[in-house]
Amino acid sequence: MKCGHIRKIPDVRACHIAIRNSFMQSERITPRPAGLVNTVGVAVILTLYMAIVFGFGLYLFSVLVTFMQKSLNFGISAVGIITGGAQISYLMASLFCSHMTRRFGGGNIIFVAALTAGFLLILLSAVQDIWQAGALLIALGSCAAMVAIPTVGVIGKVV
Numbered sequence: 001m002k003c004g005h006i007r008k009i010p011d012v013r014a015c016h017i018a019i020r021n022s023f024m025q026s027e028r029i030t031p032r033p034a035g036l037v038n039t040v041g042v043a044v045i046l047t048l049y050m051a052i053v054f055g056f057g058l059y060l061f062s063v064l065v066t067f068m069q070k071s072l073n074f075g076i077s078a079v080g081i082i083t084g085g086a087q088i089s090y091l092m093a094s095l096f097c098s099h100m101t102r103r104f105g106g107g108n109i110i111f112v113a114a115l116t117a118g119f120l121l122i123l124l125s126a127v128q129d130i131w132q133a134g135a136l137l138i139a140l141g142s143c144a145a146m147v148a149i150p151t152v153g154v155i156g157k158v159v
Contacts, residue, residue: 106150
């Protein structure tokens with residue numbers, strides 16, 4: 001039963017089941033054409049998630065390096081190690097992301113990864129040395145993969 005498409009009054013229980021099932025990757029649901037509001041809503045939410053993990057998380061470090069370098073007293077070699085570590089973390093998380101998406105569902109993985117990235121960004125404001133920042137940025141690299149990879153599946157189901 002679709003969420004309110006058979007009857008004129010939507011069935012709350014059917015809506016709840018449809019929403020819950022949309023987060024589960026393992027269930028095969030026949031895709032239906034999405035409405036404009038639904039498509040735009042999903043696009044806005046996923047864009048915000050991408051902005052959190054990529055813009056603020058993964059690529060913010062390269063913008064703030066000059067300001068952080070004065071206060072944390074580190075060299076350019078540390079920047080290279082941290083940036084490389086974040087990219088390797090992204091690649092490693094990409095390998096495991098498809099397995100996790102099949103098990104937990106794309107929507108759940110995206111939500112948890114964006115929530116984790118937000119928490120890591122809050123912790124980034126309290127670092128005392130460059131290696132603490134490096135550990136957080138490496139973790140943010142894996143969060144970026146955990147948002148980017150399942151996004152394709154979620155868009156395929158919704159649009």
